[in-house]
Amino acid sequence: MLKVFADFDARTKDDACFFLHYRGVVLEKQIEDLRLSKGDKVMLYQDEDDFEVSATLDVSYVDVLKRETRVAVPDWSTLVRK
Secondary structure (H helix, E strand, O other), rough: OOEEEEEOOOOOHHHHOOOOEEEOOEEEEEEEEOOOOOOOEEEEEOOOOOEEEEEEEEEEOOOOOOOEEEEEEHHHHHHOOO
């Protein structure tokens, strides 16, 4: 499962994370190269030594950005503290 950085303070009202990076690059710019699509699972983390949580990729309108973008919806039942 792809491990993706997420800023958990940047979430929609529906709890979807929209500030996503993979290897220091915005995830949305890499979607095709990584062959990711809506419904795929990724592992989200914010700090390497804090926690990880499984999430499902989706596309959603984000009010703060005023556009649709890729988001990841965490499944908090999968939370693993490090």
